[in-house]
Amino acid sequence: MAYPCRTRENRVSGSWLGRVRRFAHGGVCLLVFFVVQACHQTSPSALVKTLTLIDQAWSSREYQRRLNEELGQFAQQTGIRVEFLPAPETAAEQLATFRKLLEGGAKVPDVYGIDVIWPGILADNLLDLRAYIPDQEIQAHFPELIANNTVNGRLVALPANLNEGMLFYRVDLLRKYRYRAPPKTWEELEVMARRIQSGERANGNEDFWGFVWEGAPSEALTCNALEWQVSEAGGTILDENGRVTVNNPQSIRAWDRAARWVGSISPPGVVAYKEWDAGNMWQAGKAAFLRSWASEYIADRAPGCLIRDRFDIAPLPSGAARMAATLGGSGFGVSRHSLHPREAAMLVRFLCSREEQVRRCRNTADAPSMSQLYDEPEFASNPQFLSVLEVFRKGIALRPSRAAGKMYPGVSRAYWEAVHAVLTRKKSAIQAADELQDELERMLKTPAVGANAEFDKTAAQR
Numbered sequence: 001m002a003y004p005c006r007t008r009e010n011r012v013s014g015s016w017l018g019r020v021r022r023f024a025h026g027g028v029c030l031l032v033f034f035v036v037q038a039c040h041q042t043s044p045s046a047l048v049k050t051l052t053l054i055d056q057a058w059s060s061r062e063y064q065r066r067l068n069e070e071l072g073q074f075a076q077q078t079g080i081r082v083e084f085l086p087a088p089e090t091a092a093e094q095l096a097t098f099r100k101l102l103e104g105g106a107k108v109p110d111v112y113g114i115d116v117i118w119p120g121i122l123a124d125n126l127l128d129l130r131a132y133i134p135d136q137e138i139q140a141h142f143p144e145l146i147a148n149n150t151v152n153g154r155l156v157a158l159p160a161n162l163n164e165g166m167l168f169y170r171v172d173l174l175r176k177y178r179y180r181a182p183p184k185t186w187e188e189l190e191v192m193a194r195r196i197q198s199g200e201r202a203n204g205n206e207d208f209w210g211f212v213w214e215g216a217p218s219e220a221l222t223c224n225a226l227e228w229q230v231s232e233a234g235g236t237i238l239d240e241n242g243r244v245t246v247n248n249p250q251s252i253r254a255w256d257r258a259a260r261w262v263g264s265i266s267p268p269g270v271v272a273y274k275e276w277d278a279g280n281m282w283q284a285g286k287a288a289f290l291r292s293w294a295s296e297y298i299a300d301r302a303p304g305c306l307i308r309d310r311f312d313i314a315p316l317p318s319g320a321a322r323m324a325a326t327l328g329g330s331g332f333g334v335s336r337h338s339l340h341p342r343e344a345a346m347l348v349r350f351l352c353s354r355e356e357q358v359r360r361c362r363n364t365a366d367a368p369s370m371s372q373l374y375d376e377p378e379f380a381s382n383p384q385f386l387s388v389l390e391v392f393r394k395g396i397a398l399r400p401s402r403a404a405g406k407m408y409p410g411v412s413r414a415y416w417e418a419v420h421a422v423l424t425r426k427k428s429a430i431q432a433a434d435e436l437q438d439e440l441e442r443m444l445k446t447p448a449v450g451a452n453a454e455f456d457k458t459a460a461q462r
Contacts, residue, residue: 048343049080051081051083051110052082052108053109053332054085054086054111054113055067056091056115056330062298062299066360070351071084073350074351077350090274091218091219092409092413094115095115098118099121099122101335102335106335106337107337107338108338110339110343110347111348112334113331113332114149116163116328116331118157119149119150119151119333119401120402120405120408121408122156122333123152123154125335125336126157127336127338129156129157129345129348130155132341133155140354140370141158141369141371142159142162142370145329145331148398149331158331158349159352160351160352160369161329161368162328162367162368162369162392163293163294163295163328163329163367164294164326164327164396165294165325166296166313166316166325166387166391167182167189167291167314168290168312169290169311170196170288170310170311172310173196173200173288174196176196177199179192182289183317185318186228186318190261193210193211193288194265196288197209197210200288208286209266209286210266210287210288211265211287211290211291212266212270212282212287212289213270213273213278213290214273214275214278214291214292215262215266215420216272216273216420217416219416220274222415223326223399224291224326225416226326226397227291227316227325228254228255228257228258228319229250229254230324230397231317231318231320231321232251232253232319232321234251234252235250236399237440238403238440238444239403242405242444244437244440244444246433246437246440247436247437251433252429253429254319255419255429255432258423259422259429262423267281271420271424275296278290278291283299283300283305283306291316294328294384294391297384312383313383313387314387315390315391315395323395324395325391326397326398326399327392327398327399332348332352334348352369357373361373362378411440411444418433418436418439419432
């Protein structure tokens with residue numbers, strides 16, 4: 001079914017990318033073709049006229065339009081043109097492609113879009129940006145984001161935006177069913193979702209659901225499940241020392257609760273939903289609540305969207321311990337194999353600059369990575385940014401990418417497969433957690449401990 005505002009056909013189809021796709025049989029093969037072509041055209045002694053950029057968000061038409069404008073501005077200021085290379089759609093495929101290029105010593109791309117969980121994985125093949133970017137510009141970003149992008153003292157990526165998990169809710173339906181505010185706890189969400197779902201179906205909306213989210217076996221499920229278990233004081237899979245902590249009663253309770261949602265307040269097919277699937281159902285007006293990223297906000301406000309004037313966002317519900325929202329966002333880094341590192345760093349500096357972030361704040365839903373922008377009168381009253389800042393200060397949950405390092409993709413895959421087995425009722429939560437603990441210990445060769453010690457300390461102080 002095609003839903004309004006955004007469908008899988010809403011992909012970039014510009015002339016350059018159109019030519020790209022006619023060659024495409026797979027992300028890596030396609031990129032290898034363009035890498036070879038670029039290497040034939042570029043030499044260390046050549047006058048720099050072109051840089052190449054690859055970014056994980058290439059599939060969004062709006063993002064592509066905005067980035068083309070930014071790259072045009074960069075070209076006007078510097079005389080350097082930037083070619084934009086496409087990346088695969090899913091996070092796992094993107095990371096695999098980026099690693100293949102970087103670890104293979106590819107001279108292009110020069111600049112890579114870096115997901116918040118990738119610095120520790122890609123660091124060996126990225127330059128230290130502190131050698132190219134003034135310290136005052138680095139310090140303008142949230143220190144937590146700079147710390148996340150610093151590996152062994154090297155700043156391997158500069159933040160470009162801030163993203164996090166949020167609860168989207170239908171304001172009109174809450175009012176209709178006499179709720180004054182969105183749910184504060186998971187229990188409240190269950191009650192509200194069930195009541196609204198029953199009422200809407202009784203009124204003839206038979207395929208209406210209370211709560212949609214991303215339940216497919218993918219990185220998106222890792223984000224969702226981490227929010228559930230951290231909110232119950234179940235820790236973040238690994239502690240800060242890399243020890244496995246996932247097998248505990250709090251995590252098991254969180255997984256069990258989510259499994260009860262499937263087929264009751266959430267569609268049976270939610271276990272196959274990725275971000276686009278959940279977002280399309282939400283935008284079609286077929287759900288009361290949605291868990292998505294804060295960046296979903298702008299798509300839902302698009303002209304012609306069925307719910308554009310009927311929704312708002314709020315922090316995710318709390319569990320027994322607290323509210324928890326997975327940290328997202330991205331930045332840009334420079335390949336250490338680039339033939340033009342200085343010019344590539346200029347591009348990173350431009351894309352992450354205050355001026356560009358201000359421009360994005362005016363035109364898109366990207367929340368800035370610079371704390372001072374949230375105090376600007378122009379943005380201080382933006383309800384989306386206010387919610388994002390509240391969550392960032394009170395409830396961020398970090399995926400264990402720093403603790404796992406290059407092993408993170410395997411850790412995340414094992415985790416989402418275990419949780420998915422619970423959601424599809426192939427395994428009990430107790431069995432899945434026990435087997436996952438053993439699998440991760442073998443993978444990482446670390447002893448098991450209870451839930452994250454640092455998290456337990458923080459929770460005890462609340």
